[in-house]
Amino acid sequence: MSSPESLLRVLRRQHAHIASLVFRVTDSSGSERGAAVADLLHYVALHESAEQTFMHPVGLTRVGDLAAVQGRVVEEREIEAVITHLEDLDSDSMDFMIYFALLEEALAGHTRAEEDIEAHTISDAVPEDVVQSIAAGLELVDAWMDPATHSISGSVAQLPWTPGQRNGASFAELYRKSLEAFEAVSRIR
Template sequence: MSPPQSLLRVLQRQHAHIASLTSRVMESVGRERQGAVTDLLQYVALHESAEQTFMHPVAIRSVGDMSAVQGRVAEEREIEAVITHLEGLNPDSVDFMIYFGLLEEALSGHTRAEEEVEAPVLGAVVPDQEIEHMARGLELVDVWMDPATRSIDGSMARLPLLPGPAGQVGFGELQRRSLEAFDAVFRLR
């Protein structure tokens, strides 16, 4: 498989998982919904942090058409704003469902644009070795989210996987900490 295809496949697999987690939120109620929301926010925080660490810096350096990159970054900021508002709402409330609909729409548009705009642009201008590095970096999300493997090269991943209500780590803090962890891994490679 060519490096651009490997990157696209990782993105598609992770985006399909985000869609599945989103559906799980919509289909559940009560405590089950809260758990589904937590799972979704954990995955989105790690996925976006991995993109910010492994994809965006290369894209900004390499891509002549900055709108392909800047558009995705702006979409991520919109997603973060909706999630920040969503975190303070009761998962069974009407307000939650309205904001969750906005989140679902923003995630869907964002993931589609990454697959159809950003990934092809990167594949056309970024050296294969860097594309492979991006794909491997994004795959760390799945390693950290798998409770059976939560390790990288023998080191236990120590990420605060608890976004949610008061007393737990919020999405912004989870994303900040995961960015730090991905940055540390990036520097080791």
């Protein structure tokens, strides 16, 4: 049994950042809210695609309690569906606020379950070096969001990495390109 601490540290930091981005959306309006939504969706796309690349595959192939991991994957698909609908709404409309409340609730439940269930389940099933490798993969999210690290080549360079510079890219597009980038990194690790 390994310690989940390295993985939990990264997850908690990134989940706290997501919570702060959610608060920024709820605490703003007009064009400021639009920018806050873009920042949130950008970060969530990167974070979820990193989990899909580095964390969930380990959980789905190496743990006895598949439901602990499968539940998180299902939650992510539900979050994506809410985001897809949310992107088509005016950020100052009542419909937007209703869907955003659904997204906020889904993200809060999902992040708690990853920290309280999935991270521990994975750590109980794999050696410490695997847990460390997952944590290092997830930390790429923060490295790629840092403006000092924009010298990444290939499909990664095609992705608008800085918050607020989505260039009209949808969440699905950001997620797909992020997933491609993380999978490329995963292959060379």
